[in-house]
Amino acid sequence: MNKIATALPVGQDLASGVRAVCHGGGIMLSAEDLVARLEAAGATLLAMPTRGYSTRLRTMHFDVVHTALDAYGWQAPSLRPPMPDARAISDMDEVFSWLALIPEQKYLLRRILGARALVHPLTYRHLYPWRKLAGLLGADHKSVQRWHGQGVGILLDELRG
16 A cells, blocks of 8 residues: 555545545545646646755845836846745645656656646646647657546556555
8 A cells, every 4th residue: 555545534635625535545536636736746846946045145245226217128027936835845746756656667658747747837838738748759749648648547546556
Protein backbone atom coordinates (compact mmCIF):
# COMPACT_ATOMS: atom_id res chain seq x y z
CA MET A 1 0.00 0.00 0.00
CA ASN A 2 1.44 3.37 -0.94
CA LYS A 3 1.94 6.42 1.25
CA ILE A 4 -0.83 8.37 -0.47
CA ALA A 5 -3.51 5.84 0.34
CA THR A 6 -2.55 5.54 4.00
CA ALA A 7 -2.19 9.28 4.58
CA LEU A 8 -5.84 10.14 3.86
CA PRO A 9 -8.66 8.85 6.01
CA VAL A 10 -12.05 8.22 4.44
CA GLY A 11 -13.97 11.38 3.60
CA GLN A 12 -11.13 13.89 4.11
CA ASP A 13 -10.93 16.79 1.70
CA LEU A 14 -7.79 17.07 -0.38
CA ALA A 15 -6.04 20.41 -0.79
CA SER A 16 -7.79 21.01 -4.11
CA GLY A 17 -11.20 20.66 -2.48
CA VAL A 18 -11.78 17.19 -3.91
CA ARG A 19 -13.27 14.75 -1.44
CA ALA A 20 -11.17 11.60 -1.22
CA VAL A 21 -13.13 8.38 -0.96
CA CYS A 22 -11.01 5.35 -0.08
CA HIS A 23 -12.00 1.94 -1.40
CA GLY A 24 -9.66 -0.92 -0.70
CA GLY A 25 -6.82 1.34 0.42
CA GLY A 26 -6.75 3.70 -2.56
CA ILE A 27 -7.94 7.19 -3.46
CA MET A 28 -10.90 7.62 -5.78
CA LEU A 29 -10.39 10.66 -7.98
CA SER A 30 -11.97 11.40 -11.31
CA ALA A 31 -9.79 12.07 -14.34
CA GLU A 32 -10.79 15.75 -14.33
CA ASP A 33 -9.81 16.10 -10.67
CA LEU A 34 -6.45 14.47 -11.32
CA VAL A 35 -5.71 16.75 -14.28
CA ALA A 36 -6.76 19.78 -12.19
CA ARG A 37 -4.39 18.74 -9.39
CA LEU A 38 -1.56 18.25 -11.92
CA GLU A 39 -2.19 21.69 -13.42
CA ALA A 40 -2.33 23.32 -9.98
CA ALA A 41 1.00 21.69 -9.16
CA GLY A 42 2.48 22.93 -12.43
CA ALA A 43 1.27 26.48 -11.73
CA THR A 44 2.80 26.31 -8.27
CA LEU A 45 6.09 25.12 -9.73
CA LEU A 46 6.18 27.97 -12.22
CA ALA A 47 5.29 30.52 -9.52
CA MET A 48 8.33 29.57 -7.45
CA PRO A 49 11.21 32.05 -7.56
CA THR A 50 13.83 31.17 -10.14
CA ARG A 51 16.76 31.95 -7.90
CA GLY A 52 17.69 31.03 -4.37
CA TYR A 53 18.53 33.36 -1.53
CA SER A 54 19.88 36.68 -2.67
CA THR A 55 22.47 38.96 -1.14
CA ARG A 56 20.37 41.97 -2.00
CA LEU A 57 19.51 42.72 1.62
CA ARG A 58 23.17 42.63 2.66
CA THR A 59 24.29 45.26 0.20
CA MET A 60 23.36 48.89 0.49
CA HIS A 61 21.67 49.78 -2.74
CA PHE A 62 18.99 52.40 -3.06
CA ASP A 63 16.71 52.04 -6.04
CA VAL A 64 15.90 55.23 -7.86
CA VAL A 65 12.17 55.68 -8.06
CA HIS A 66 11.06 56.89 -11.47
CA THR A 67 7.68 58.12 -12.48
CA ALA A 68 6.21 57.97 -15.92
CA LEU A 69 6.57 61.75 -16.24
CA ASP A 70 10.34 62.02 -15.74
CA ALA A 71 11.62 58.68 -17.03
CA TYR A 72 12.54 58.26 -20.66
CA GLY A 73 11.43 54.91 -22.03
CA TRP A 74 9.40 54.11 -18.93
CA GLN A 75 7.38 50.96 -19.09
CA ALA A 76 5.15 49.17 -16.67
CA PRO A 77 6.85 46.43 -14.65
CA SER A 78 6.14 42.88 -15.65
CA LEU A 79 3.70 41.04 -13.44
CA ARG A 80 5.13 38.27 -11.33
CA PRO A 81 3.00 35.56 -9.77
CA PRO A 82 2.79 35.63 -5.98
CA MET A 83 5.03 33.26 -4.06
CA PRO A 84 3.05 30.08 -3.28
CA ASP A 85 2.46 29.21 0.34
CA ALA A 86 3.87 26.17 2.11
CA ARG A 87 0.71 24.10 1.68
CA ALA A 88 0.70 24.65 -2.08
CA ILE A 89 4.36 23.62 -2.26
CA SER A 90 3.66 20.47 -0.23
CA ASP A 91 0.72 19.62 -2.49
CA MET A 92 2.95 20.19 -5.53
CA ASP A 93 5.55 17.78 -4.16
CA GLU A 94 2.87 15.17 -3.45
CA VAL A 95 1.25 15.45 -6.89
CA PHE A 96 4.53 15.35 -8.81
CA SER A 97 5.59 12.30 -6.78
CA TRP A 98 2.55 10.54 -8.27
CA LEU A 99 4.25 10.64 -11.68
CA ALA A 100 6.75 8.10 -10.36
CA LEU A 101 3.87 5.61 -10.13
CA ILE A 102 3.84 5.35 -13.92
CA PRO A 103 6.12 2.45 -14.93
CA GLU A 104 9.52 3.34 -16.36
CA GLN A 105 8.74 1.47 -19.59
CA LYS A 106 6.08 4.14 -20.27
CA TYR A 107 8.38 7.11 -19.76
CA LEU A 108 6.79 8.92 -22.70
CA LEU A 109 3.44 9.05 -20.88
CA ARG A 110 5.22 10.41 -17.81
CA ARG A 111 6.84 13.14 -19.92
CA ILE A 112 3.53 14.07 -21.54
CA LEU A 113 1.75 14.33 -18.19
CA GLY A 114 4.59 16.42 -16.77
CA ALA A 115 4.68 18.76 -19.76
CA ARG A 116 0.91 19.26 -19.82
CA ALA A 117 0.94 20.00 -16.09
CA LEU A 118 2.97 23.18 -16.68
CA VAL A 119 0.40 25.95 -16.61
CA HIS A 120 1.26 29.65 -16.37
CA PRO A 121 0.29 30.80 -12.87
CA LEU A 122 -1.23 34.13 -13.99
CA THR A 123 -2.94 33.32 -17.29
CA TYR A 124 -3.56 29.58 -16.70
CA ARG A 125 -2.47 28.82 -20.26
CA HIS A 126 -0.55 25.64 -20.97
CA LEU A 127 3.12 26.15 -21.73
CA TYR A 128 2.93 23.17 -24.07
CA PRO A 129 -0.27 23.12 -26.14
CA TRP A 130 -1.12 19.83 -27.83
CA ARG A 131 0.36 20.75 -31.20
CA LYS A 132 3.60 22.13 -29.75
CA LEU A 133 4.02 19.02 -27.61
CA ALA A 134 3.31 16.84 -30.63
CA GLY A 135 5.97 18.70 -32.60
CA LEU A 136 8.51 18.14 -29.86
CA LEU A 137 7.71 14.43 -29.72
CA GLY A 138 7.42 13.98 -33.48
CA ALA A 139 3.86 12.68 -33.34
CA ASP A 140 0.34 13.74 -34.23
CA HIS A 141 -1.47 15.95 -31.71
CA LYS A 142 -4.39 13.51 -31.54
CA SER A 143 -1.95 10.74 -30.58
CA VAL A 144 -0.49 12.92 -27.84
CA GLN A 145 -4.00 13.58 -26.50
CA ARG A 146 -4.71 9.84 -26.50
CA TRP A 147 -1.40 9.10 -24.74
CA HIS A 148 -2.21 11.77 -22.14
CA GLY A 149 -5.51 10.04 -21.46
CA GLN A 150 -3.73 6.68 -21.15
CA GLY A 151 -1.25 8.23 -18.69
CA VAL A 152 -4.08 9.65 -16.60
CA GLY A 153 -5.78 6.25 -16.63
CA ILE A 154 -2.62 4.47 -15.47
CA LEU A 155 -2.10 7.05 -12.74
CA LEU A 156 -5.69 6.71 -11.54
CA ASP A 157 -5.37 2.92 -11.41
CA GLU A 158 -2.15 3.19 -9.39
CA LEU A 159 -3.63 5.72 -6.97
CA ARG A 160 -6.68 3.56 -6.40
CA GLY A 161 -4.43 0.67 -5.42
